[in-house]
Amino acid sequence: MNFKDLEEQYQKYDLNFLTISTLITTLFITIIFNLNIDFYLRGFIIPIIIVLINYLFNLKHSKLKINKNSYILLIPIGLIILNSFLFKVDDSNKFLNIIILPVTITYFLLSLLNKNISKKLFILFVEDIPNKLFTNLNKLENIIKSKTKNNKLIYILVGVLIAIPICSLMISLLASADSYFEYFINHTIDNIFNKIDIEFIIKNIFILVISFILSFSMFINYMLKRKEVKEDVKPINIPSTIVSTILIFLNLVFCLFLITEISKLTTNFLHLPIKYTYAEYAREGFFQLLFITSINFIIITFIIYKTNLKNYKFIKALLLILIGFSCLLIFNSYYRMILYINAYTFTILRLQVILFLFLELILFILLIKKIINEIKINNLKLFSILSLIFYILNLYLANQVVVDFINKFLN
Numbered sequence: 001m002n003f004k005d006l007e008e009q010y011q012k013y014d015l016n017f018l019t020i021s022t023l024i025t026t027l028f029i030t031i032i033f034n035l036n037i038d039f040y041l042r043g044f045i046i047p048i049i050i051v052l053i054n055y056l057f058n059l060k061h062s063k064l065k066i067n068k069n070s071y072i073l074l075i076p077i078g079l080i081i082l083n084s085f086l087f088k089v090d091d092s093n094k095f096l097n098i099i100i101l102p103v104t105i106t107y108f109l110l111s112l113l114n115k116n117i118s119k120k121l122f123i124l125f126v127e128d129i130p131n132k133l134f135t136n137l138n139k140l141e142n143i144i145k146s147k148t149k150n151n152k153l154i155y156i157l158v159g160v161l162i163a164i165p166i167c168s169l170m171i172s173l174l175a176s177a178d179s180y181f182e183y184f185i186n187h188t189i190d191n192i193f194n195k196i197d198i199e200f201i202i203k204n205i206f207i208l209v210i211s212f213i214l215s216f217s218m219f220i221n222y223m224l225k226r227k228e229v230k231e232d233v234k235p236i237n238i239p240s241t242i243v244s245t246i247l248i249f250l251n252l253v254f255c256l257f258l259i260t261e262i263s264k265l266t267t268n269f270l271h272l273p274i275k276y277t278y279a280e281y282a283r284e285g286f287f288q289l290l291f292i293t294s295i296n297f298i299i300i301t302f303i304i305y306k307t308n309l310k311n312y313k314f315i316k317a318l319l320l321i322l323i324g325f326s327c328l329l330i331f332n333s334y335y336r337m338i339l340y341i342n343a344y345t346f347t348i349l350r351l352q353v354i355l356f357l358f359l360e361l362i363l364f365i366l367l368i369k370k371i372i373n374e375i376k377i378n379n380l381k382l383f384s385i386l387s388l389i390f391y392i393l394n395l396y397l398a399n400q401v402v403v404d405f406i407n408k409f410l411n
Contacts, residue, residue: 014058014061014062015139015140017058017061018058018216018219018220019140019216021054021057021058022054022212022215022216022219023212024054025050025051025054025211025215026207026208026211026212026215027208028050029046029047029050029051029207029211030204030207030208030211032046032047032050033047033204033207034204040084040089040094041084041085044097044098045081045084045085045097047211048081048101048102048105049081051215051218052077052105054215054219055109055219055222058219059109059112059113062223064113066112066113067111067112067113067114067115070108070111070112071112073104073107073108073111074108076104076388076389076392077101077104077105077108079392079395079396080097080100080101080104080391080392080395081101083392083395083396084097087395087396087399087400087401088399088400089395089399090348090398090399090400092348092349092352093394093395093398096391097395100388100391104388109222110222113222113223128221128224129217129218129221132217132220132221133213133214133217134213134217136216136217136220136221137213137216137217139220171185235306235307235308236306236307237307238307238309240309240312240314240315243303243307243309243315244312244314244315244318247315247318247319247321247322248318250296250299250322251318251321251322251325254322254325254328254329255325258325258328289329289332289333289336290333290353290356290357292329293326293329293330293333293360294360296322296323296325296326296329297326297360297363297364297367299322300319300322300323300326300367301367303315303319304319304367304370304371305379310370310371316371319367319371320368320371320372323364323367323368323371326360326364327361327364327365330357330360330361330364333353333357334354334357337350337353337354337357345407345410345411346403346406346407346410347403348398348399348400348403349398351394351397351398351402351403351406352394352398355390355393355394355397355398356390356394358390359386359387359390362386363383363386366379366382366383366386
């Protein structure tokens, strides 16, 4: 579907209402930004709330047919936002919020206007953000050209813009012709500049302009993306022998690792020179194991969703074995983490890791279900919902208040 041919046909919004509401929105954002509160709140969370409210008002004003089921996404959005006011957000969670919150809000707004959100539609929207950031401002010409009651105000603003350089030239000529007038102008300007914080003014003008451009242009992008794109999923053709060979070698590597782990934790029947404490064992290679399970997940999902090879019985068996090894690695990581926590207590990061491992375990179980018996629910949607649920759990559990309570309870 070619969006360029459909843009004008499918846009339906009140440009005057959008412009005025966006100006009010950016004014509020500028005021909030100058408050003496946490930068994360005044620079990200509160502005995103204000912009979201503005968009919802504009959608309601446009009287469009809305997919009301999408309003359920306001629950996770609200929980993520609320967490920022209830707890001191960890730096890692702040970074994730800056990514996840805009993505979730984008999906929410697109789903309001489209019953089915395809991956292609989402990608097209993201691509349009830089491509049409400034070109969307051309829509403002429609306000200037339209015959409305606002014409007088527009003409006044145009007159002011023309008058300023002319008056500046006149003042310069008069000042050069009359030294007393020159002294008067210079004295007046000096007094004004001494009383006005120029840096403060420039900073706020910059915030106003950037906020307006982003808010105005992004809303138009949402409105233009109102037609479903049919996504033709073409499987990638990879010889089954190549994939089988890769999976066999991967499973052999994990089999060897499992044998050494069993030896290490029991009687060391391999007679390897191992001399360290349980805490050192727990700390050693933990994040590498976490990374390995993530790589396994990517490999498995690629074979399942991007190829037709999961229908081959031998490859299906190899995939199930690799998932089994991945689950054992997760349990191994859990065991290491429990030992590590017993030695050094809970921290925010360790609690986050436990939640992530649990999420990985559930996702691997779903992959087993996918291989053995097809999942009826949209897979991407299911994975996204689960990831969002665990992310919100992370926000509310992985904070210093909860960590201190757990440590106190355990001690």
